[in-house]
Amino acid sequence: MLVWTLPQFGIDQLRLVEQPDVALGASDVRVQIKSVSLNYRDLLIVQGKYHPRLKLPCVIGSDASGVVTECGNRVSRVTTGQRVVLTFARKWNSGPITDEARQSARGAEVSGVFAQQVICDEQSLVPLPDTLRFEEAATLPCAAVTASMALQNLLPSERILIQGTGGVSLFALQYARRKEGSYIFVISSDDTKLAKAKELGADEIWNYRKNPDWEKWIRERTDQIGVDRIIEVGGPASLDRSLKAIRSGGQIALIGVLAGEGHFNPMPIIMKGITLRGIFVGPRSELESVVESYSYYPDRPVIDRTFSMNQLPEALHYLQTGKHIGKIVLNWD
Numbered sequence: 001m002l003v004w005t006l007p008q009f010g011i012d013q014l015r016l017v018e019q020p021d022v023a024l025g026a027s028d029v030r031v032q033i034k035s036v037s038l039n040y041r042d043l044l045i046v047q048g049k050y051h052p053r054l055k056l057p058c059v060i061g062s063d064a065s066g067v068v069t070e071c072g073n074r075v076s077r078v079t080t081g082q083r084v085v086l087t088f089a090r091k092w093n094s095g096p097i098t099d100e101a102r103q104s105a106r107g108a109e110v111s112g113v114f115a116q117q118v119i120c121d122e123q124s125l126v127p128l129p130d131t132l133r134f135e136e137a138a139t140l141p142c143a144a145v146t147a148s149m150a151l152q153n154l155l156p157s158e159r160i161l162i163q164g165t166g167g168v169s170l171f172a173l174q175y176a177r178r179k180e181g182s183y184i185f186v187i188s189s190d191d192t193k194l195a196k197a198k199e200l201g202a203d204e205i206w207n208y209r210k211n212p213d214w215e216k217w218i219r220e221r222t223d224q225i226g227v228d229r230i231i232e233v234g235g236p237a238s239l240d241r242s243l244k245a246i247r248s249g250g251q252i253a254l255i256g257v258l259a260g261e262g263h264f265n266p267m268p269i270i271m272k273g274i275t276l277r278g279i280f281v282g283p284r285s286e287l288e289s290v291v292e293s294y295s296y297y298p299d300r301p302v303i304d305r306t307f308s309m310n311q312l313p314e315a316l317h318y319l320q321t322g323k324h325i326g327k328i329v330l331n332w333d
């Protein structure tokens, strides 16, 4: 079978190599991978920025869907021929995150899914309904689950600020839109992307590259109160603005650190009683809910562009340009 391995850090170091098939354990399942999707994390891993001491060579990639082609003799959750999506973490079925769950994330220390076949424990698979294509399902394990976790306990009519228009942010926009009465603000670096966000249901949009002081805009548009919830992908360098844009008692879901390093004043967290909630993807149970939700909501994952699996370096270079909106998918031919 063919596998993408990373012998040294750098996108152009990635190699597509032939590896022998591995025998199955009793609870294992062999999945023939059909589609995978890229996450910003994959880029950081390949560049050596996510885990600089990562043991190489490794197989990267966390998000994939495919077909079960073989089951160990104790497997009962799936059957041969079934369409499935793999979980982001191998050992996180439900409940709050644990060290074991965190350390079982695929695509870094744990072997990834950018391969023709992946052997998984049956517990780390979710069966797919006919309503989801392989390409769509492959976008869900990391970005969609993260967005869904960030919006847990969303109340009707909450006002939400979503930063950016990448994978996580667009799922957050779509899932927030599903809730009755949500009012959604989206900020982006690009007017074309903002127009797309509007099409997808954003109520108000703002270009943070042209006008960096989006926190003033949010305060003006909310009668100086602030929004109830922020999907924070900027991190330390944008948190000062977020702490001004959030209402007292509001919640910031801290997901990414894309705006780079920075210092923020933590006092407003105390004085405004803000909840700063760290999110690290989510368990299989959340992926199951996300998958099931597509059986009764008409929205679909936003796929910016698809590549052939042979074009992984090209697809990662494209991700690096930041020109995409939503997800980048690769298919095995």
Ligand SMILES: NC(=O)c1ccc[n+]([C@@H]2O[C@H](COP(=O)([O-])OP(=O)(O)OC[C@H]3O[C@@H](n4cnc5c(N)ncnc54)[C@H](OP(=O)(O)O)[C@@H]3O)[C@@H](O)[C@H]2O)c1
Residues within 6 Å of the ligand: 038, 039, 040, 041, 142, 143, 146, 163, 164, 165, 166, 167, 168, 169, 187, 188, 189, 190, 193, 208, 233, 234, 238, 254, 255, 256, 257, 258, 259, 279, 280, 281, 319, 322, 324, 326
């Ligand atoms: N904690 C977790 O569980 C988790 C899970 C998934 C991802 N993440 C992290 O979340 C971030 C987004 O991941 P992704 O996979 O969705 O990436 P992605 O698809 O590459 O999207 C990144 C988007 O973020 C926006 N962005 C960049 N700098 C920004 C800034 N200073 N302020 C606001 N928005 C900014 C850009 O949108 P515009 O071009 O529209 O401005 C860009 O397209 C990354 O840092 C990733 O590592 C964390």
